[in-house]
Each structure stands twice: as C-alpha cells, then as structure tokens.
Amino acid sequence: MQEYLNKIDKDRLPEHIAVIMDGNGRWAKAHGKPRVFGHKNGVKSVREISEAAAELGVGYLTLYAFSTENWSRPALEVSALMGLLVETIRSEVSTLNKNNIRLKAIGDLSKLPKRSQNALLEGIAQTDKNTGMTLILALNYSSRWEITTTIKKIAEESKDGLIDPSDVDEAFISRRLATAEFPDPELLIRTSGEQRISNYLLWQIAYSELYFTDVFWPDFRKVHLYKALVNYQGRERRFGKTSEQL
C-alpha cells in the first residue's frame, strides 16, 4: 500500500473524485450470503475511502448510493438500503466531524422515505461547519432526472421573463444543476468490472478520466484508491490539444 501511496503526487490530486460503488450483490453471492450482507459491508468501504480521500486532501468525493432506477429492485432490498442509510448517517456523523468532512446530497430527496430524509438533513446540518472534504451522496439520483429538472427550471425562469436566450451558456447550465456548488470530477471510478455510466453525472463527466476496476465495492480499500490515483496521474489530459501543446 505504501508503495502506491509514495507514488501519488499530492500536488496533482483530482479535486473531485466520483465513484460508482458497484458489486455489493455479487460480493455477497460469492460469500454465500444475501445481497443485503453486501450492502452492509459496502458501508465499510464508504468509511475507508472517505477517510483516505480526506487524508490525501481531495476536495470532493461523490458516491453513487442509490439511483432512480434502483427503485425497481425487490422491495425488501430497497427498504434495507434505506434503513442502512439512516443507520449509517446516524452512526458516522461523529467520524465525519472528527475528519472535518462536510456531508451533502444530490438527487430527488423528496421521494426518499421520511426517516431517510430526516437522517440525511440532520447529518448535513451537523457537519455543515466542517471545512475539509465535501462528501456528496447521490441518492435517488440520475443524470437525466437532474438535466430534466434543470431544463424545467430554465423554462420557468424564461416564462417569468427573468432570463434571455443569450444568457444561456455552459456555466449558466452548470449553476442550475444539482452539483452547482461542486467542481466537475476529474476522475470517475467504477468498481465490479462493469463498464458503463448508469445515468451518473453525464454533464459533469464530459472530460473526466474513467477508471474501471474488477474489485467489488465491499473489497475496495485504501490501496485500491491509491492505485486508481497513480493510474490517473499517469494519464495525459489533453482537452482536445496535442501532446506538444501541453
């Protein structure tokens, strides 16, 4: 682990890392356990990766915890996930405060069970003064929901005569997304071997580096994050230019 940590250039860290935490169910199956066992163990990875990212000095970490599509799962799994969310937030607030981490959330939170909403809002309020890393949970989130909501907002503003078509540029749109306060992620990590985006941050990852690993989320540890960062730092981000221009 130290070997990878030593290779990380602290001056070239991504300011924002986004993660698609995937593979809890397959991890549980491989251990002969029900899917929920995988989700419970996934919480340990959340704790470890949040701490590792904060220690390194990453500014923002966004974790995909529940997509709008995940409502299609068996009702028992959905309610277990919602219960786990409440438990986890309540039990982790003190650790978040210890690590100076500020909790935030993106997604259609109004559709979450009241108990989950309350736990989330409490967690956000109780960590609001922290000045270190911002940990953003994507909950009942999907990118198309976000973009649709944003366009609706813009249409309302336009109807009310508050804006003019000439006002609309990329920054204007970014300011109206759920992620308005956060920079775009430079790095997107997806675990479990799947190589797709699953409706996550489509606008924001326009120029992100994508990193896929076969490791299931409950097995994802600090060393795996360090490996991803070393890999990221070995890439040349050209943004349309030639190598010579950089």
Ligand code: IPE
């Ligand atoms: C990710 O693991 C957690 C959530 C989507 C909530 P999965 O539950 O998707 O695990 P797999 O992909 O079925 O293995």
Ligand code: IPE
């Ligand atoms: C994406 O994982 C959503 C989260 C990690 C919360 P899924 O497991 O739901 O994605 P698909 O269905 O395999 O694309």
Ligand code: MG
């Ligand atoms: Mg999955």
